[in-house]
Amino acid sequence: MRYFLDVAYNGTHYHGWQVQQNANTVQAELEGALSKLLRTPIAVVGSGRTDTGVHAEQQLVHLDWDAELDVEQLHFRLNKLLPSDIAVKRIFPVHPKAHARFSALFRSYEYRISRQKNPFLQKLTYVNGRPLDVEAMNKAAEFLLQWEDFECFSKVHTEVKHFRCNIQEARWIEEGDMLVFYIRANRFLRNMVRAIVGTLLEVGQHRMSREEFRQVLESRDRSRAGRSAPAQGLFLTKVTYPDKIYELSDYESDF
16 A cells, blocks of 8 residues: 655754765654564655755655555654654555655645744745835746746756756735745756745845846846755645545556
């Protein structure tokens, strides 16, 4: 059977999601706990990577098991074993061909900026008290909805076949002392959201015009874009799947 785990984590003390040699990662912690509880080596597949210091309110992962799991007991025991900054919110069975990464339709991120220092949000937001023209930032962000190739916002030397992404939402909202950037797309390139945020902040400080932002997109050149915003403000907030993943019958279906 195939199961999905809905996982949340504070990424401050981890070198990202994906297992790496000589570095502590969220995936390594989760696989280690599962392997101990199920008494056999367990590998899981995540919906996508998050980089060092990036957080997740919803990271979906799948694992396969030969028999039916007692999900309530596993859920309880897993949370007791995992470190305090990683939590499994639920475990549920899915269609045998459902894939945490390839079946995902959309991924949503938020980038959270504190407009003033807040001791309760340390390492969970980027503190930026400089005056920002939010209207100009939103007007520039509209170009993202019209574009397809985002090589200019990708980490260089990354191993991808193409740089095309379909962005459905990209907007800034002021929420009290917080400024939050919401973005949703079918896929994201490595470092893409932080590079977009950093470049839009240039627009907000009137160091880059809306037209110059469009020219950055046209250039496909990472050196033309702004600096990447700090990792601690970025959250993976939601992964959306088709409803058919919850249908458990093993029929032929395209996932």
